[in-house]
Amino acid sequence: MIINHPLLGPRDSAEFVNLGAAELMNRPDPETATPEDWHDYAYLRDNPAGAHRELWFHEGGDRSILIVTRDTTTHEITAVELARNRGQRHDPGK
Amino acid sequence: MTQANRLSGGQIDHNTALEFTFDGKRYAGHPGDTLASALLANNVRLMGRSFKYHRPRGPLTAGSEEPNAIVELRSGARQEPNTRATTAELFDGLSATSQNRWPSLAFDAMAINDRFSNFLTAGFYYKTFMWPAAFWEKIYEPIIRKAAGLGSLSMQADPDEYDKGFRHCDLLIIGAGPAGLSAALTAGRAGKHVILADEDFRMGGRLNAETFAVADMAGADWATQTVAELSALSNVRLMPRTTVIGAFDHGICGAVERISDHLVTPPKGKPRQILWRIYAAQTLLCAGATERSIAFENNDRPGIMLAASMRAYANRWAATPAPRVAIFTNNDDGHRTACDLHAKGVKIAGVIDIRPDAPRSRDYEVLQGAHVTDTKGRLGLTFVDVRLADGTARTIECGALGVSGGWNPNVHLTCHQRGRPAWNDALAAFAPGGTLPPGMSVAGAANGAFSTHGALKSGADAARKALGLKGRAPALPRAEDAPVAQTPFWYVEGCARAWLDQQNDVTVKDVKLSYQEGFRSVEHLKRYTTLGMATDQGKTSNMGGLAIMAELAGKSIPEVGTTIFRPPYTPTSIGVLAGRMRGKEFHPTRLTPSHYWAEERGAVFVEVGNWLRAQWFPLPGETHWRQSVDREVTATRASVGVCDCTTLGKIDVQGTDAATFLNKVYCNGFAKLAVGKTRYGLMLREDGIAMDDGTAARLAEDQFVVTTTTANAARAYQHMEFVRQCLMPDADVQLISTTEAWAQYAVAGPNSRHLLQKIVDSDYDISNEGFPFMACGNITICSGLRARLFRISFSGELAFEIAVPARYGDALMRRLMAEGEEFDVTPYGTEALGVMRIEKGHAAGNELNGTTTALNLGMGRMVSKAKDSIGSKLSERPGLNEADTLMQVGLRPVNTSDKITAGGHLMRAAGPVDAAHDQGYVTSAAFSPTLGCMIGLGFLKDGGNRHGETLRLVSPVTDLSVAVEVVSAHFVDPEGARVRA
Amino acid sequence: MRYSGFKVIKEALTGHKGWTPAWRDPEPQAHYDIVIIGGGGHGLATAHYLASVYGERRVAVIEKGWIGGGNVGRNTTIIRSNYLLDGNEPFYEFSLKLWEGLEQDLNYNAMVSQRGIMNLIHSDAQRDAFIRRGNAMILNGADAELLSEAQIRQEYPFLNFDDARFPIKGGLAQRRGGTVRHDAVAWGYARAADGRGVDIIQNCEVTGFRIENGKCFGVETSKGFIGAGCVGCAVAGNSSRLMAKAGMRLPIESHVLQAFVSEGLKPVLPGVITFGAGHFYVSQSDKGGLVFGGDIDGYNSYAQRGNLPVVEDVCEGGMAIMPMIGRARLLRMWGGIMDMSMDGSPIIDRTHIDGLYFNGGWCYGGFKATPASGYAFAHLLANDEPHETATAYRFDRFRTGHMIDEKGMGNQPNLH
């Protein structure tokens, strides 16, 4: 597969490591989350047959983590963005 | 050495003779021949045996779809089973052997199966061989296995080398027949980057096999001229002998180029084959079409072949399978074969055409409305039985029969992304469907454009369309444009033992039985009868089977469906798919900075991930590894030892939020760690399980050097990047690996400070007061070399780790050895390191096994409740905190001479020994020279409260059962006085 | 009809006129006691054991395509019970015992061939782990044998001993492991279940569940509503898609696993071999093809096909450990959809909806589990209680922290 890196252009997916569903970016708020929230976050997945947002780590390249929207039935990629532009906005001081 | 069936002309060099052997017998051929064409020219029709019935077989085709004429090519370690004689390019000295026969090709004892074929019908083996139960594996299966299979492996390592590479282009054209050449000209002249790949060693496709004129010259000459023009274009890359094996996602094709298969051996340093990953913006499939057969009784004898293949042998290779041939056809194409062979002087015994209105010929007899009903000839065709239009029978004497049932477009690559071909009524065949792989288009016969003009035009048009070329289409060379007229005709009425899949011996009768037993979907038919599962992947057989199933079900062929084709297009050597990644080069090797020095010292090395580490350093006279390891441990604990620990992952963590970041990734706290101090850190996965451990040294307010274990370095770094980029994107923290930048050595033992004081520059105080336990800092050594010093200990001794830029690592090790002579300094390897860490009770990879928690490791209280860290919440789940949860303990044998085995299970001293009564297991074990017996670390249920208890350690798989005592995991210096000395 | 050698001979002599379809092709009835969704190995095995062991008579298996068209028809045919953890090993050993009696039970020769499985060891840490595993197997009543490098050399002289990047240091063998003719498993179970009255309904796709007040009353299908006392789902890679129709999110991701077969070769491999330092395992079929595979591709997919990097990775492993296969040719490759669970172990459990039961999360190891999975699921459907060997395969184990994580990879399905 070829992932169109927002900064580097088309790169072979072999340079990347798949880190799983982009849902993993939505880590529960440790202040308010219930055990059920943590369970759902860590263990339940939408696993759609169709558009799937997932994380690809450019380990063999610039080490960016990308959010790739890819159809799991055709493997067609429709969107790629940098994760850190979309990551969780936690107050790092907390 | 006479080539009795050699004709004149063709694209072979009649003036040069190549010698080769088949089954030990010597023959001659010419450059340009394939093994099959040369054998046919030498009047050899029998080239193989079928899989199940061991029926004698000759070539059915002249190409890569060949199911019958497959041989073992070459000998010794280069023996290459199942090689198609029809594509093997002849070279001087080629040797080939027939396969799947015993004792010889002409007399094969296993042909007895053919006599019992009525018992060996489709799926018979599912219904029998069940009694008595034990007999299947002991009696029946060994016999079946022995009989099965085709060619043999040499059982030796493949001596040849393979390469892999990458190429990019605007347009990849697959197939260099008229459509492909026309497309390449169009795109090449437009200046586009074109790759033209063809599986044949001679480009031109069917133009080489036909007598049609193109642009008023012989088609083959036009092809030669066109190839010459293309090769002069710098933007066009011609890749003959290159099979595109698969069309993968996003326009990536796999292609195998045969570099040296037409040579006796590859030139030194050159590969046998190369796997190219071709990245094409557009792909144009011009793979042509495959002729299809007609099923009739005994249609598999040597000499019976597809009519267009017979024509290719005559026109391109100047060979005929026999001096006297007949044709069986349902379309005009069969007549072309008769014409061309007749023109070459081959006697045409008759053209049997099922059509009552078949065209007549002045040159030979045409039997209109006639059918072949049976054939004769044990090892080669002798007679053909024909039922004439009026129902009377006639026997025709001939040595070969060309069969033409029409053509199937080669749609294979269009299916590789699970697209399905669509039935085309006009062609009476499957043609590329609507769901092509993105970026792929199809032209020429592969798309149903069967005439030469049609192929030339569709190739040019498709190239223009794919590349978005504007302007007027250039004129095409003049060529024949015969209309397509294919009437479906699959089998001759009344036949039973009529072969559909020739290699796997699937007959019309088998398909009928499959239907009768309810195996009616295409997938069931294929799996039950093995139709289409042979090495031709059904190229010559699927359509016939489908047609018969459709007829039985009273459905149309497209209603029954089609099996889709999977990669590879033709069978592909496993060697080329691996490339250079084999032997010692399977994975890259990482060498430590002291590697060359250790080699000089005679160290024994061990693979740790991709690293090679010194395992121990044997001294003269030491005959057993234990002697070396015990000595290294003892000497280190007595004075000082040095170990290369560069392999630990080192990550530079900087930024104003560096401490906050570490607070998140480690379960214990780092915010308050003082500059100049180091702290042990335990990293959890989000699910609360320990992932990795190491140390973080605070070199500045905003800089830490974090170490990871050798094994987990990549994953820990990846995890930290995930936290940084996905969970804390606003934090000011930067990460970079420095693992290889620094040579890092552990200097351990009571004299370690004394040794280091000899090299550390005097500006730096490394006394216990000036540089206490867990201190760290930047220093200089040996008069000014920048270095880092950490006072950390894995061995339990007074110890330091010292790091210098990697290029000085070799010199530093030599300096430490020289300066350490007065202390009898000892280099130690990973074994001694392991012994000392077990003696000290430090967890390592065997304990951090991906299922253990901080609590299991005895570090439950380290998981800070005062802050949020990765894994802290899910580590609170009840299943991970049960009262009798596994806790790390030390183990020593009650009888000190007894052995302790890692992987042994712990049972109560008395009571049953089984899984239900399992108390835990041993993770690590070693002989402790310090204690004089074996010791172990393990996980024991409620282990924290069971010190002093005697247990039984059992390891049935190594035949061990001993009594062990549960003790503290800290065998040596439990108070930690030494590390603080 | 009973199959036997005698019957084969009789039919051969009388023109094969007496063979009848291996299973019927019935139209669905309005209501069944138990409806099983999924005509793969697990679904068909469930039906067989429901009928033969639990005496259930009104059972249907509904399949959206043709039976046996999913993973049971596209795997590498290996059976074994060499598991480490308590939650798994008794179950897989039960499965292996069922395999050992399968042919007699089904009157169908699925060619269960216990030619052994050998896991190669390449490091001391790996040896420690395999000793622990071998002991767990023996303590659970299975067989295991630790082999030295010398023993491996003797049994497998063609492996790469002398030019290896990761030298072979031994192996853990399970002699009772082996291979089975995979398609025949589906057909054998189907024929046996059909013989006991189970309706196997092909080309019937489930479009929804009828759920009222927290209870499932049946399924909507392309052939209309089919009522059911209870519904069991066994659809492997399609689990998430199907259960979403009941409003459930699962601890499962669907991934592609590729498998490969070479051209037919004369016998060279005695049993199954797994390379412990690369992604490669291989056996040889009765037809002579080398059947091999490796790692999953690593990304979510329902496409039933993979890509070149993993093909290459697998072949690199093959050449590293067995360099004689360089000149053998890969004939065919294919991909299946793996229901990768969050700890690498399966789920056989009730759902929160009354009357709706789930069987899935088999990762790439479902084939060997087929008999026990069917048996345990049948037990659950018939008794509403888990089978004694499958008590750990609960949905709530992730909530309570009782994961069964053989590889120790955590909640990242593509690493299991």
Added chain:
Amino acid sequence: MHDLKPITALGGTTPRVDTVGETTLAEVPDLALASVAARAGREQACAKHLKALIGAQAPSPGKTWQTDHYSAVWMGPDQWMISADFATHEDIAATLKSQLEGIASVTEQTDAWACFDLSGPRVFAVLELLYNINLLQFKTGDATRTSIHHLGCFVICMKPDHMVRILGPRASAGSLHHAITTAMTSAL
């Protein structure tokens, strides 16, 4: 001045040179390297300081540039690898650190890498056997980070088809060297 003798990444006291036909692979040990990563919120300041310090605009993604004393390669978002002659700039990290205090995180990378220069006619014929980049568009000033035989490397185009610089992990210098020389023999 300390007296510890360095060795090259391939373990020699002098850099190794291999020649196949007219193409040469030369080990380059005299390179000082440091990574510069902008602190959060200081990206523009970092780029500005870098420009002042080194005399050119910080390269954009996939690019490299060279001035008289320094060259820079884009490594990742707001991160660059700066290199200079080892003999005169062994202290490159310290120098950069002192001048980018609070603006960027600087890390010494000198000995994290092994460097090779591959030069001669038809260099791209060698490269296409080693790593995956569209060589049709690989121009002077392009720098790509990718894998060569499972090793993460930088490949820098000095002159298309004639000269490239390859930086790979130092500990695997031997494996990388073997891969390149094998490809040279195969392709040339």
